[in-house]
Amino acid sequence: MHVTLIQAILIAGVVALSNLDGNFFGEMKFREPIVTGFLVGLILGDVKLGLLIGAQLQIIWMGATGIGPTAQLDIGAGGTIGTAVAILTGKGAEVAITFGLPVAVIMQFLNTFLMTSYSVLMHRVDKLIDDLKEKQMIFIHIICGMITASMYAVLTFIVIYFGNNAIESVVKGLPDWANNGLNAVAVILPALGFALLLNILMEKTLIPFFIAGFAITAFSGLNTIAVTLLGVAAALFVYLLGTNKIAGISSTHAGGEEDEEL
Amino acid sequence: MSNQVISEKNNITKKDFRKTFWRSFTLLNSFNYERMEALGYMFSIMPELKKIYKDDPEGLKQAYHRHMEAFNMTIAPAPFVMGISVAMEEQAKEDPNMDRSSINAVKVALMGPLSGIGDTFFWGIFRIIACSIGVSFAKQGNILAPLIMLILFNIPTFLTRWYGLKIGYAQGSKILSDLQESGKMQLFTYCAGIVGVMAIGCMIASQINITSPLHFAIAGQKVVIQTYLNQIMPKLLPLLTTLGIFWAIKKQIKVTKIISSIVVIGFILGVFGIIGG
Numbered sequence: 127m128h129v130t131l132i133q134a135i136l137i138a139g140v141v142a143l144s145n146l147d148g149n150f151f152g153e154m155k156f157r158e159p160i161v162t163g164f165l166v167g168l169i170l171g172d173v174k175l176g177l178l179i180g181a182q183l184q185i186i187w188m189g190a191t192g193i194g195p196t197a198q199l200d201i202g203a204g205g206t207i208g209t210a211v212a213i214l215t216g217k218g219a220e221v222a223i224t225f226g227l228p229v230a231v232i233m234q235f236l237n238t239f240l241m242t243s244y245s246v247l248m249h250r251v252d253k254l255i256d257d258l259k260e261k262q263m264i265f266i267h268i269i270c271g272m273i274t275a276s277m278y279a280v281l282t283f284i285v286i287y288f289g290n291n292a293i294e295s296v297v298k299g300l301p302d303w304a305n306n307g308l309n310a311v312a313v314i315l316p317a318l319g320f321a322l323l324l325n326i327l328m329e330k331t332l333i334p335f336f337i338a339g340f341a342i343t344a345f346s347g348l349n350t351i352a353v354t355l356l357g358v359a360a361a362l363f364v365y366l367l368g369t370n371k372i373a374g375i376s377s378t379h380a381g382g383e384e385d386e387e388l
Numbered sequence: 389m390s391n392q393v394i395s396e397k398n399n400i401t402k403k404d405f406r407k408t409f410w411r412s413f414t415l416l417n418s419f420n421y422e423r424m425e426a427l428g429y430m431f432s433i434m435p436e437l438k439k440i441y442k443d444d445p446e447g448l449k450q451a452y453h454r455h456m457e458a459f460n461m462t463i464a465p466a467p468f469v470m471g472i473s474v475a476m477e478e479q480a481k482e483d484p485n486m487d488r489s490s491i492n493a494v495k496v497a498l499m500g501p502l503s504g505i506g507d508t509f510f511w512g513i514f515r516i517i518a519c520s521i522g523v524s525f526a527k528q529g530n531i532l533a534p535l536i537m538l539i540l541f542n543i544p545t546f547l548t549r550w551y552g553l554k555i556g557y558a559q560g561s562k563i564l565s566d567l568q569e570s571g572k573m574q575l576f577t578y579c580a581g582i583v584g585v586m587a588i589g590c591m592i593a594s595q596i597n598i599t600s601p602l603h604f605a606i607a608g609q610k611v612v613i614q615t616y617l618n619q620i621m622p623k624l625l626p627l628l629t630t631l632g633i634f635w636a637i638k639k640q641i642k643v644t645k646i647i648s649s650i651v652v653i654g655f656i657l658g659v660f661g662i663i664g665g
Contacts, residue, residue: 152413244420271417310658321633339589357586
């Protein structure tokens with residue numbers, strides 16, 4: 127089955143929508159294979175088959191919950207392109223996965239690159255704040271997601287219209303060393319966000335609690351909710367201590383201010 | 389449409405909250421590794437901030453800068469935190485002596501737990517339920533399948549967002565004014581900081597996956613470096629990396645420089661097989 131220009135453009139549009147779902151639309155879930163499968167089916171003239179492949183992909187992807195924008199695999203792009211290729215070649219969901227995967231990998235690299243470069247724009251926002259240029263600040267916020275979605279759409283169009291071989295050969299042609307290098311960058315970058323958070327909150331008197339939070343999870347694997355509850359317990363204890371609510375223990379300094387100078 | 393007044397003193401209305409509600413959907417739109425969702429967060433509460441600091445441009449600038457600090461959270465419960473932030477900003481406007489760092493301390497303290505709960509409910513429970521029901525319809529070729537899935541998933545998320553915002557604002561401002569009156573704000577900020585740094589420590593250990601694939605063959609024996617690192621301490625590399633970057637930030641090195649260094653150094657370390665995921 128041959129794909130027409132219009133169909134390729136529409137499918138690229140579905141991928142853009144699935145990408146905007148995670149950015150602009152706040153995860154309303156347009157990106158789930160049931161939805162994209164349905165839309166791709168509609169575009170290619172076989173709604174039932176689209177739904178069916180979508181359902182198969184949905185089950186496979188159900189367990190693999192990519193959480194947030196740093197998800198390992200792009201469900202939206204991978205699912206959409208996979209379904210399109212499966213319908214076009216007349217093969218099943220397996221084809222959808224094999225073809226969707228290399229594209230999803232490329233998209234993920236692209237996304238990492240974009241999310242790194244948007245950091246630069248944030249400094250522009252810092253400057254705009256001082257001039258109270260709200261409209262431009264909002265423009266930057268909106269444009270970021272639009273750029274990402276357009277990139278996704280262009281790549282998808284190339285893949286669908288000119289064939290998956292182009293992308294596949296790029297992924298396969300990428301030497302192992304380059305792949306390893308890109309992977310290493312992608313695993314290190316999230317550490318930056320946490321370092322910046324530390325920068326907001328960290329005071330000398332909070333170091334013991336930071337150590338505790340890290341050690342508990344590193345050694346026992348307890349999740350965030352568990353550690354937060356322990357944190358709440360510790361915070362309540364300090365609060366009670368600070369307000370002299372615990373009988374028998376009298377803090378030498380009454381009130382909270384002195385706590386920070388301990 | 390009714391436009392009831394939510395806050396008398398700053399004339400914040402239901403219409404402003406409705407704006408924040410819709411704007412909060414775009415939280416991830418400008419996601420980046422440095423500030424994460426900060427710009428989206430600031431954009432969401434902009435209508436309220438503008439009213440609170442209507443006749444105080446300097447205060448408004450400071451408030452914008454405050455909310456441009458890094459923030460990251462599962463999006464559905466985020467409006468709850470926004471409600472609290474709005475309440476705190478009102479407090480800050482009224483009381484010039486209020487410790488303004490408490491506004492971000494509260495945000496960061498809520499990030500970890502609400503993301504954890506949000507991920508479990510929305511990504512775990514609601515998504516799985518909505519998708520499995522959707523799948524069963526899709527398999528029969530029912531064209532309503534995507535619609536059913538979308539409605540099932542979005543009802544709880546929409547409700548969470550709207551009521552989260554309202555409850556966050558109402559409860560947040562009540563608790564905060566009580567604290568302010570009793571003079572315990574500073575202690576409260578410190579306690580929020582405890583929860584915050586513990587959550588960050590936990591997230592460093594659970595969400596950063598830096599490992600070393602480095603290995604040697606000594607006398608025919610395969611020696612894997614990561615095994616030894618794990619014996620010293622699990623998650624040693626994520627901790628050292630984060631602290632290294634934190635140190636660089638403290639040294640006033642520009643974040644753009646830090647990012648480019650991460651890209652260059654990370655790439656080289658990856659190429660030589662020293663660092664991997």
